[in-house]
Amino acid sequence: MSLDCTECPLRRKSIFLPFTDQELSFMERFKSGEMFVDAGTQLFVEGASAAQLYTVLSGMGIRYKTLENGRRQVVNFAMPGDFLGLQAAVMGEMRHSVEASTPMRLCVFNRSRVYELFENHPRRAYSLTYLAAVEENFLGDALATIGQRSALEKIAWSLHRFFVRNQALGLEKDGTCSLPFRQQDLADALGLSLVHTNKTLARLRDRQIARWHDARLEVFDLDALAQIGLVDEPDAEDRPLI
Amino acid sequence: MSLDCTECPLRRKSIFLPFTDQELSFMERFKSGEMFVDAGTQLFVEGASAAQLYTVLSGMGIRYKTLENGRRQVVNFAMPGDFLGLQAAVMGEMRHSVEASTPMRLCVFNRSRVYELFENHPRRAYSLTYLAAVEENFLGDALATIGQRSALEKIAWSLHRFFVRNQALGLEKDGTCSLPFRQQDLADALGLSLVHTNKTLARLRDRQIARWHDARLEVFDLDALAQIGLVDEPDAEDRPLI
DNA sequence: CGAGAACTTGATTCAACTCAACACTGGTGG
């Protein structure tokens, strides 16, 4: 187990904004450890407070809310570089649950020390706020997708998003990347039924645009995916890392 | 025109977390002025940067995104106490537009001075991040609404939300409050067609639960609204004010 | 008084939902 942020595998990915030496040494002190969890682990539970906050180092998960009627809304997918627990950090409790979909490696922080960030390291606090704005931006896009796009557009939009994000993380190879979720997860993210999600994925497969099988996504025609999904900005923007 | 934050009409509303004297005097220096705009004014344009940021003092507006296919998604409604321009502040450009639905009175800040907040006043920077988390939370709820609720549930949920928020702002009187939007705005917020929105509002009116007419919302049975809308937390939580 | 914007209402259509099987996989225990 390494506590050395200089070795952090994520830091050098081009998608993440660079650290100053000062930031780096601060983060090493701020970090409280690393954690490995199995697939299926609940990292946060909706409505509960949380003493630990995480940055995803590897693996993926889902963030979701459960409604009174038992239905579930997947709010976002957690991928490497994502910071988990902002709501717990500032509001005291999480308003959605987070569950690991694969084994995950997490960088751990203590919630009690978050305020130090604001007091002693404005640049890092600014980065945290930046990440919150990135998340707000994503949720707005997701809202527009669920509210205004057709099923085919929704699926294309989301597959495009996954693929581009994986590319930015350097996790794509030969037109394929890992996509370790169930069709039910995607259905719950897009407000579609499982059956319709399945049939819509089949349409993209039949049209030789993309194929999602065995937890792997193969994209044959990224432009077509972007076009069908009405994607406005094709590339993932740089973002800070906490 | 008053620049005196001690006189700020919002500050004493119980929904907003209190200011320390130090915060108050800082904000007076931070504030760059006030602005009055007519209904219909574009405060921000999607994709553009913005030199000014605002806190809504009075009046209401809508935040929305426009898709390539011309459809529009209303992301949220801007109400007194809301901070507008977080994305412009930290990411450099707004990812949604903001338009005034009524005449609005706004407290104006310069974007160029936002970083001062982080450097010199950690408590205020923390509050800004808190507001970002509140927005993230709302967008997650909205996502769950659009993705998982039926049309009747969506309408009930949104009317309940408006009413409770107005109550918290002290803007409700005798079971009615101002709701100065068009049915098209609500339709675009909930991912429904205008026609279906209209028919669904008629159902709530016929059932004597709520009536929205002439920019005013009358709620006859708030509990029924909460029940139909599957509302989990009936009251608006306290939040900071910037 | 005409024009435009918002709101209403009825008729028809369709995209997505539900229901119902069935296939494939990996794990478990008799």
Next chain:
DNA sequence: CCACCAGTGTTGAGTTGAATCAAGTTCTCG
């Protein structure tokens, strides 16, 4: 070792909630 089961994915048939189309009505404002 194999039967069984639970979880996931696939496909067809029939249903329905919400969309679209089409016509008004009401109101404001120049």
